[in-house]
Amino acid sequence: xxxxxxxxxxxxxxxxxxxxxxxxxxxxxxxxxxxxxxxxxxxxxxxxxxxxxxxxxxxxxxxxxxxxxxxxxxxxxxxxxxxxxxxxxxxxxxxxxxxxxxxxxxxxxxxxxxxxxxxxxxxxxxxxxxxxxxxxxxxxxxxxxxxxxxxxxxxxxxxxxxxxxxxxxxxxxxxxxxxxxxxxxxxxxxxxxxxxxxxxxxxxxx
Amino acid sequence: xxxxxxxxxxxxxxxxxxxxxxxxxxxxxxxxxxxxxxxxxxxxxxxxxxxxxxxxxxxxxxxxxxxxxxxxxxxxxxxxxxxxxxxxxxxxxxxxxxxxxxxxxxxxxxxxxxxxxxxxxxxxxxxxxxxxxxxxxxxxxxxxxxxxxxxxxxxxxxxxxxxxxxxxxxxxxxxxxxxxxxxxxxxxxxxxxxxxxxxxxxxxxxxxxxxxxxxxxxxxxxxxxxxxxxxxxxxxxxxxxxxxxxxxxxxxxxxxxxxxxxxxxxxxxxxxxxxxxxxxxxxxxxxxxxxxxxxxxxxxxxxxxxxxxxxxxxxxxxxxxxxxxxxxxxxxxxxxxxxxxxxxxxxxxxxxxxxxxxxxxxxxxxxxxxxxxxxxxxxxxxxxxxxxxxxxxxxxxxxxxxxxxxxxxxxxxxxxxxxxxxxxxxxxxxxxxxxxxxxxxxxxxxxxxxxxxxxxxxxxxxxxxxxxxxxxxxxxxxxxxxxxxxxxxxxxxxxxxxxxxxxxxxxxxxxxxxxxxxxxxxxxxxxxxxxxxxxxxxxxxxxxxxxxxxxxxxxxxxxxxxxxxxxxxxxxxxxxxxxxxxxxxxxxxxxxxxxxxxxxxxxxxxxxxxxx
Numbered sequence: 058x059x060x061x062x063x064x065x066x067x068x069x070x071x072x073x074x075x076x077x078x079x080x081x082x083x084x085x086x087x088x089x090x091x092x093x094x095x096x097x098x099x100x101x102x103x104x105x106x107x108x109x110x111x112x113x114x115x116x117x118x119x120x121x122x123x124x125x126x127x128x129x130x131x132x133x134x135x136x137x138x139x140x141x142x143x144x145x146x147x148x149x150x151x152x153x154x155x156x157x158x159x160x161x162x163x164x165x166x167x168x169x170x171x172x173x174x175x176x177x178x179x180x181x182x183x184x185x186x187x188x189x190x191x192x193x194x195x196x197x198x199x200x201x202x203x204x205x206x207x208x209x210x211x212x213x214x215x216x217x218x219x220x221x222x223x224x225x226x227x228x229x230x231x232x233x234x235x236x237x238x239x240x241x242x243x244x245x246x247x248x249x250x251x252x253x254x255x256x257x258x259x260x261x262x263x
Numbered sequence: 264x265x266x267x268x269x270x271x272x273x274x275x276x277x278x279x280x281x282x283x284x285x286x287x288x289x290x291x292x293x294x295x296x297x298x299x300x301x302x303x304x305x306x307x308x309x310x311x312x313x314x315x316x317x318x319x320x321x322x323x324x325x326x327x328x329x330x331x332x333x334x335x336x337x338x339x340x341x342x343x344x345x346x347x348x349x350x351x352x353x354x355x356x357x358x359x360x361x362x363x364x365x366x367x368x369x370x371x372x373x374x375x376x377x378x379x380x381x382x383x384x385x386x387x388x389x390x391x392x393x394x395x396x397x398x399x400x401x402x403x404x405x406x407x408x409x410x411x412x413x414x415x416x417x418x419x420x421x422x423x424x425x426x427x428x429x430x431x432x433x434x435x436x437x438x439x440x441x442x443x444x445x446x447x448x449x450x451x452x453x454x455x456x457x458x459x460x461x462x463x464x465x466x467x468x469x470x471x472x473x474x475x476x477x478x479x480x481x482x483x484x485x486x487x488x489x490x491x492x493x494x495x496x497x498x499x500x501x502x503x504x505x506x507x508x509x510x511x512x513x514x515x516x517x518x519x520x521x522x523x524x525x526x527x528x529x530x531x532x533x534x535x536x537x538x539x540x541x542x543x544x545x546x547x548x549x550x551x552x553x554x555x556x557x558x559x560x561x562x563x564x565x566x567x568x569x570x571x572x573x574x575x576x577x578x579x580x581x582x583x584x585x586x587x588x589x590x591x592x593x594x595x596x597x598x599x600x601x602x603x604x605x606x607x608x609x610x611x612x613x614x615x616x617x618x619x620x621x622x623x624x625x626x627x628x629x630x631x632x633x634x635x636x637x638x639x640x641x642x643x644x645x646x647x648x649x650x651x652x653x654x655x656x657x658x659x660x661x662x663x664x665x666x667x668x669x670x671x672x673x674x675x676x677x678x679x680x681x682x683x684x685x686x687x688x689x690x691x692x693x694x695x696x697x698x699x700x701x702x703x704x705x706x707x708x709x710x711x712x713x714x715x716x717x718x719x720x721x722x723x724x725x726x727x728x729x730x731x732x733x734x735x736x737x738x739x740x741x742x743x744x745x746x747x748x749x750x751x752x753x754x755x756x757x758x759x760x761x762x763x764x765x766x767x768x769x770x771x772x773x774x775x776x777x778x779x780x781x782x783x784x785x786x787x788x789x790x791x792x793x794x795x796x797x798x799x800x801x802x803x804x805x806x807x808x809x810x811x812x813x814x815x816x817x818x819x820x821x822x823x824x825x826x827x828x829x830x831x832x833x834x835x836x837x838x839x840x841x842x843x844x845x846x847x848x849x850x851x852x853x854x855x856x857x858x859x860x861x862x863x864x865x866x867x868x869x870x871x872x873x874x875x
Contacts, residue, residue: 067446073369076442080472084434088476091510095484095495104501180492183501190487208861 096187103182113252121164128157147213155206285824287371293357300349307341319732321720331716332399339402351525361769364449369442371822377436379832384429391421398422406496406504428839437471451787463528466556474517481510512563526663537613538605551590577636584634611685615666622658647707653700684748691741699734702727760810766791773810779819823870831859
């Protein structure tokens with residue numbers, strides 16, 4: 058990632074790539090926003106079970122949510138190690154962030170599997186369709202982040218990350234924190250609020 | 264991974280077909296966009312011709328009803344996503360860096376990636392003709408019509424997946440131009456000194472990156488309904504087809520402004536140049552553009568008045584729709600104010616710009632007439648709507664794009680398009696356009712529905728339909744004249760760098776511009792920068808006759824050409840192609856895209872050998 062762009066002239070003084078990342082995250086907000094809107098519109102509209110109250114396991118997902126939140130802490134540490142030129146710290150914190158992200162994905166795979174065994178499928182009811190689509194695309198974002206983290210850790214191990222290239226780590230951090238924040242919204246809406254939804258007779262149509 | 268980049272040596276030459284395939288120069292990418300979109304326009308035009316032939320007489324059986332559905336679906340989809348949008352993007356590419364005094368866009372390789380993904384997505388859409396499973400549910404593909412039981416072959420999958428592929432291109436392009444415009448302006452080019460076209464590009468780019476994710480989600484849900492058994496829009500499973508309409512039009516209405524704001528920007532450049540006076544009320548034009556960009560998000564349900572959302576929703580959207588006519592009207596008055604007491608020069612570009620204003624007013628007025636929801640109940644799904652959209656998109660967007668084509672052609676090629684042929688082109692297009700689409704107002708009022716493949720003679724629609732079909736013939740000849748003009752003008756003499764005595768920064772450099780655009784980054788003196796420069800020079804007794812001098816290109820670091828944008832785009836297209844054939848192909852595509860991305864990020868923007 059030999060970029061000679063750091064000292065490049067820009068009108069605002071902001072780096073091009075940093076601005077690109079922020080604007081992209083704005084675009085991604087609308088993507089998740091539309092998926093969440095679909096979920097909210099169809100809340101309580103499933104014609105048949107299983108309904109959220111039957112299968113949502115809030116304590117289990119609280120644990121995986123906590124793990125994902127902690128990965129953001131590790132990401133901050135990775136950036137701080139990069140700025141301080143702590144070569145070992147960079148690699149270790151990046152890998153630890155990826156590891157925590159992988160644990161989150163592990164929980165998600167377990168959860169998807171468990172839900173499937175309890176009869177929740179894409180085609181079964183609207184809860185299944187909206188749940189798997191929304192959390193699935195979030196999981197895909199996390200997975201992409203893990204690949205990016207590992208790739209950066211490899212660069213770090215080769216000694217190619219340091220204060221001069223801290224922006225590369227910072228951009229990864231922006232992405233990672235964003236994906237984390239999206240999960241907080243999803244966890245609140247799908248688990249803490251929507252997790253108690255039962256069939257259509259109990260929930261008035263939304 | 265460094266090995267990947269060293270196995271294949273980096274392209275260095277700009278010559279030949281490889282030069283075009285690996286180019287990252289915004290001016291060449293502009294040409295690629297323009298030529299590709301023009302070819303798609305010819306395809307869509309032929310589809311329109313089939314439609315007009317079929318409707319030219321009552322009870323006609325030239326084509327079957329199913330084929331007719333395919334024609335109007337592909338005509339509209341192609342015109343919206345593969346013609347008007349990329350033609351605007353072509354102008355973004357050519358003009359924006361030049362107009363803000365930059366050497367290229369902020370992300371030249373991303374720019375190339377956008378083009379290649381667009382091209383492959385467009386080809387993927389047209390593969391549907393080859394396999395004979397063509398999209399046929401209209402350009403907005405309403406559920407349930409777009410769902411499996413009503414559209415059993417893979418046509419709608421081609422439609423949805425190709426649009427998903429092209430959507431990534433649009434978002435990437437939008438991101439690129441937002442960063443370019445905000446971050447790459449030459450010193451002195453403050454926001455309120457930017458040319459109107461640059462402003463409209465900025466607003467359009469923001470609309471692109473915010474609107475496309477919404478249709479992306481809608482398309483993903485449609486693809487899942489059709490392929491993975493979900494019931495997002497299927498009532499039998501509890502789904503609601505109206506949700507598709509909401510997702511489509513939350514995207515679709517900003518999309519309308521994506522189609523019209525850039526041509527409005529073009530016209531705002533052309534009118535002042537040929538009126539020999541600055542744009543009247545510049546800040547009002549800018550702020551009304553911004554207001555349109557924001558309010559464009561609050562009017563989508565006017566496409567759904569007859570769905571039955573209730574009187575409250577219909578009233579609210581009636582009011583917001585009528586309100587959004589205000590900033591549009593502001594712009595029209597500013598253009599008229601620009602013409603007022605100007606020394607008007609009737610070049611072809613100017614005539615197209617004036618045609619834009621005139622025809623857009625007609626389209627705008629019919630638009631306001633169906634903003635009123637009770638009135639819309641009469642007009643919904645009739646030819647009145649077809650007349651309206653063609654007045655704003657053909658009379659508006661296409662005329663604006665041709666104004667820009669004639670205006671910037673000498674800058675792009677260094678040669679002038681023939682003005683006599685240009686005038687002929689304009690008048691044929693203007694007459695043909697009105698002959699084709701004006702009768703449709705009456706057809707709609709007389710109750711002719713959209714999308715019917717034939718009609719009975721007793722309805723009395725035949726005469727107006729024949730006029731419209733005759734108009735198509737005139738339009739067809741107009742396009743032949745334009746194509747002839749393009750080839751004919753290749754042999755014309757070179758023109759000066761500033762043939763129009765124009766105000767934009769881009770006219771200060773040679774035509775065609777050198778790869779680096781500006782040998783020295785200009786210091787912008789104000790709005791209409793080059794007019795100020797020329798005026799100052801004249802006052803000093805040394806009028807400008809020559810462009811900025813050329814320098815040795817090797818003395819300026821420019822981004823080097825790269826294989827990876829087209830390589831990555833092939834991967835992205837294969838992901839889409841795999842979803843339509845064998846999923847294994849999608850994984851291959853994913854691997855190629857991933858490999859391309861890694862090689863890309865390992866490749867410096869400028870090759871080390873290009874340093875000196």
